[in-house]
Amino acid sequence: MIILKPESIPSSEITPREVYEQRKQLRRQFLKASAGLVAAGIGGPLIAAPGREKLGNIQKSKYDPGEKLTAYEHVTGYNNFYEFGTDKGDPARNAHSLKTQPWSVAIEGEVAKPATYQLEDLIRPHKLQERIYRLRCVEAWSMVIPWVGIPLADIIKRVRPTSRAKYVQFVTLHDPKQMPGQRPSLLGSGLGWPYLEGLRMDEAMNPLTLLAVGVYGERLPNQNGAPIRLVVPWKYGFKSIKSIVKIRFVEKQPATTWKASAPREYGFYSNVNPNVDHPRWSQARERRIGEDGLFTAKRETLMFNGYADEVAHMYAGMDLKKFY
Ligand SMILES: Nc1nc2c(c(=O)[nH]1)N[C@H]1C(S)=C(S)[C@@H](COP(=O)(O)O)O[C@H]1N2
Ligand SMILES: [Mo]
Numbered sequence: 001m002i003i004l005k006p007e008s009i010p011s012s013e014i015t016p017r018e019v020y021e022q023r024k025q026l027r028r029q030f031l032k033a034s035a036g037l038v039a040a041g042i043g044g045p046l047i048a049a050p051g052r053e054k055l056g057n058i059q060k061s062k063y064d065p066g067e068k069l070t071a072y073e074h075v076t077g078y079n080n081f082y083e084f085g086t087d088k089g090d091p092a093r094n095a096h097s098l099k100t101q102p103w104s105v106a107i108e109g110e111v112a113k114p115a116t117y118q119l120e121d122l123i124r125p126h127k128l129q130e131r132i133y134r135l136r137c138v139e140a141w142s143m144v145i146p147w148v149g150i151p152l153a154d155i156i157k158r159v160r161p162t163s164r165a166k167y168v169q170f171v172t173l174h175d176p177k178q179m180p181g182q183r184p185s186l187l188g189s190g191l192g193w194p195y196l197e198g199l200r201m202d203e204a205m206n207p208l209t210l211l212a213v214g215v216y217g218e219r220l221p222n223q224n225g226a227p228i229r230l231v232v233p234w235k236y237g238f239k240s241i242k243s244i245v246k247i248r249f250v251e252k253q254p255a256t257t258w259k260a261s262a263p264r265e266y267g268f269y270s271n272v273n274p275n276v277d278h279p280r281w282s283q284a285r286e287r288r289i290g291e292d293g294l295f296t297a298k299r300e301t302l303m304f305n306g307y308a309d310e311v312a313h314m315y316a317g318m319d320l321k322k323f324y
Contacts, residue, residue, distance in 0.1 A: 055128060057128060059127050060129070076215070080238070084180060100222065107247050112162065127150070129150065129151075132147070135231075149214065151207060152205075167254050170198065172243050191258075197241035203232070203311075208234065212228070234310070238258050267324040286298060
């Protein structure tokens, strides 16, 4: 278990108005969450209903774009998690069948000590951080999400990859009994299972890359990839693989699900790039979930989703039209 201590989100002494408003909004979400628990007859600050469990001891981080947070209902109600169906509402409806406790994560391949860790053992030595990141889906919508997690780099340093480790592959749980979207079906997504993702070692070690265990100060709801998922904010959302059971260090660029399914449309890198269109649509603009109305202007998509200062150096000299 991650040790749980109730904690409200403190506001720093002086914050720009927008950030302050956002803090207020975040606090309201917390109050709403606790009200829900009391209404459910569970009450008490330490205990939460299944799927609504506060995480304690969360360190604030500098990662905060200062934009309005996407409402909790959208973050947890509008999801892509094809293991539970292809409609945006399917994961929230269906992911209750995922059993997230106990959960173990295998660390394999080119590492000093390959081992299978109980999730708690993987997480416990590290301090949880809140990081507010933009998430830009390849489908041209975006959100601003307050994740809770630990930098992937911290875990990688602990498991000590060998010098042959050039890439990291991530694997989602494969269990059609728990994941209806993995059962053969005419209405299925057509994706192969398990869902696979990968990063180059420098991308995996980049300080922005997060292993998330929570959102909005609470343990991840199943539909968001409980109990542990990746968040790579400068890449299209599909790189942020959910419900991870295996992290494998490898020499060669590993297979990834979307590239395997449509290599002309999805590449290994999948960096958010307004200048490289998807073959079937433009990537220049995006719709911010929750602010759409008939007259709401779409937002310009930013190079590397706005994280160029932190990540552009990793792609210096690469033709990003070729390495999409
Ligand atoms: N295992 C798995 N991980 C996945 C997906 C999926 O279908 N299966 N969808 C991806 C896509 S396309 C997006 S946009 C993000 C969405 O994360 P969220 O629902 O927490 O916003 O998860 C990504 N991770
Ligand atoms: Mo996505």
